[in-house]
Amino acid sequence: MSDAWYRWRHYHPSEAADPRTAFAAGRKLGRREALQDSAYVQVVPLLEQLLHELVEERIDREVEESDTREEAMPF
Secondary structure: HHHHHHHHHHHHHHHHHEEEEEEHHHHHHHHHHHHHHHHHHHHHHHHHHHHHHHHHHHHHHHHEEEHHHHHOOOO
């Protein structure tokens, strides 16, 4: 069982005494937790890709600025 179900059971002791109510609450909390987990699984690769692109863009910009400064420097 999930931690969320145990938290619910702690805060709803009278409802937890009824097996049907407890089962329904556990099922609902399990679905919610599964949806959150799957959302995180889907978002993490997207965030990693975004971070990679931002780092690459920053490196490219710094290299271009460095090249521009070198061109402007008299020898």
